[in-house]
Amino acid sequence: MKTVDRTEQATEPVPAHHPRHLRDLAAAGVGVVLVAAAVLVGRAFDDPARTLFVHWPPLLASWYPHVGPGTWAAPTVAAAVIAYGPVLADRLRWRTLLLSSYAAALAWVFSLALIDGWGRGIAERLTTKHEYLRVISRFDDIGAALHGFNEHILIGPPGNWPAHVAGHPPGATLTFVLLDRVGLGGGAWAGVWCIVTGASAAVAVLIAVRTLADEHTARRAAPFLVLAPVAIWAGASADGYFTAVAAWSIALLALAATRTVRSPAAAAVGAGLLFGLTCYLSYGLTLIAIVLLAVLVLTRTPRPLPLFLLGALVVPVAFTLAGFNWWEAYHLLVERYYQGAGGVRPYSYWIWANLACTALAVGPATLAGLRRTASDFPGTVRALRTGTTSSPQGLVLLVSTALLALLVADLSGMSKAETERIWQPFMLWLLPAAALLPTPGRRGWLAAQAIVALTVNHLLWTGW
Numbered sequence: 001m002k003t004v005d006r007t008e009q010a011t012e013p014v015p016a017h018h019p020r021h022l023r024d025l026a027a028a029g030v031g032v033v034l035v036a037a038a039v040l041v042g043r044a045f046d047d048p049a050r051t052l053f054v055h056w057p058p059l060l061a062s063w064y065p066h067v068g069p070g071t072w073a074a075p076t077v078a079a080a081v082i083a084y085g086p087v088l089a090d091r092l093r094w095r096t097l098l099l100s101s102y103a104a105a106l107a108w109v110f111s112l113a114l115i116d117g118w119g120r121g122i123a124e125r126l127t128t129k130h131e132y133l134r135v136i137s138r139f140d141d142i143g144a145a146l147h148g149f150n151e152h153i154l155i156g157p158p159g160n161w162p163a164h165v166a167g168h169p170p171g172a173t174l175t176f177v178l179l180d181r182v183g184l185g186g187g188a189w190a191g192v193w194c195i196v197t198g199a200s201a202a203v204a205v206l207i208a209v210r211t212l213a214d215e216h217t218a219r220r221a222a223p224f225l226v227l228a229p230v231a232i233w234a235g236a237s238a239d240g241y242f243t244a245v246a247a248w249s250i251a252l253l254a255l256a257a258t259r260t261v262r263s264p265a266a267a268a269v270g271a272g273l274l275f276g277l278t279c280y281l282s283y284g285l286t287l288i289a290i291v292l293l294a295v296l297v298l299t300r301t302p303r304p305l306p307l308f309l310l311g312a313l314v315v316p317v318a319f320t321l322a323g324f325n326w327w328e329a330y331h332l333l334v335e336r337y338y339q340g341a342g343g344v345r346p347y348s349y350w351i352w353a354n355l356a357c358t359a360l361a362v363g364p365a366t367l368a369g370l371r372r373t374a375s376d377f378p379g380t381v382r383a384l385r386t387g388t389t390s391s392p393q394g395l396v397l398l399v400s401t402a403l404l405a406l407l408v409a410d411l412s413g414m415s416k417a418e419t420e421r422i423w424q425p426f427m428l429w430l431l432p433a434a435a436l437l438p439t440p441g442r443r444g445w446l447a448a449q450a451i452v453a454l455t456v457n458h459l460l461w462t463g464w
Helices: 006-010 019-049 070-091 094-116 118-123 132-139 142-147 170-181 187-199 201-212 215-226 238-258 264-279 283-299 305-321 326-337 347-386 391-412 431-436 439-459
Strands: 061-063 460-462
Touching (some): 019 347, 019 439, 070 094, 070 439, 094 118, 094 201, 094 439, 118 187, 132 142, 132 170, 142 170, 170 187, 170 238, 170 305, 187 201, 201 215, 201 238, 201 283, 201 431, 215 391, 215 431, 215 439, 238 264, 238 283, 238 305, 264 305, 283 391, 305 326, 347 391, 347 431, 347 439, 391 431
16 A cells, blocks of 8 residues: 655645644644633732742743834844745755755844844843853852852852752853853853854754655755744743754764764764753753654664763763762752742643743644644554654654653643743754645745744743
């Protein structure tokens, strides 16, 4: 029996009233209802008690209609991607598509950030009282700072770390310390670093999808990876940088497992190195291991695992020898969290409001794609059991495992609010689900993505 490629099916003209189209719209509608409920319940919940610790629930934002230099730039970028993105994604040479996608993603993130202005949107983002750059001077002796890092996590003792420094392993702070050491100090360089590295995550996903599914599917996903609302929170956010590190770990493991790179051994070691670094950038990103495991399941080979594990040990061993205890730090962070740095945020609200944040960040096109992913998931499981997975099923499994990692983070209770920013490394892998949407409606879905991003960025003052 001939196996039909679902992405090829998606290219065939389908009437607008077709049930699959209507179900796609319904999935986007569910996202709208979820966001509306989170806004209304959040405002009612928070007004008397002020326990949610966000000014415009469910987002960490304030109502602040505004314009800036990016007000003309961002719609221009969006219009160009909507008009030409799908055609160019189909026609450009593969390497040219990767470079073009990176340039477009970079332009989209920069232009959205500049709606808030150069200073408040980029140069000053990482210099606020909660951020990494406030403690650069305390790392003059890096060895001593790492050895005593855990002593300053809890609230109470003198000299406790700011929220973001305490909330992450020291690899995050050390990145900005090293930038400062090489002459790229200050908020402007830090913001540019996060945007320039973060935008490369789209390229990593394209490579991984091409390797684990096929090139046709990756090309269909490209415009949606560029024009995503989550770019609002990638601009000048360290989490954008974390996202890229984790994404390249997955992409390199995919290349190593399929041996579609000149040196699979080097790719496997590189994937491990980046995963080890990921774990020392953010505690929660250890969950990226779920997506890495999916890569090995899809490729049906443990071949790169020994070299991957060897690479993954490098960063943990280096930090441990320097005196930093990851496990002790994590338990201290949990204690700090329930001292009031997030623990008072009610689980009963955030367990579902976090998902409303995700719905806003990934946009309606991704929600429609996730509906198709869920529809195809049973067939993917059956195919995995029989060893007959096809290209679209590779995409379905990749997206599904990223969603699983996100849900585990949600259930853990250690992600309550600010997930529109914190969950970027997981949400990135949900975006390719839009590749499953039919060709005739792609520009409409891209327009919806852009409208969400432009509306949120102009009406709300987002922060972290």
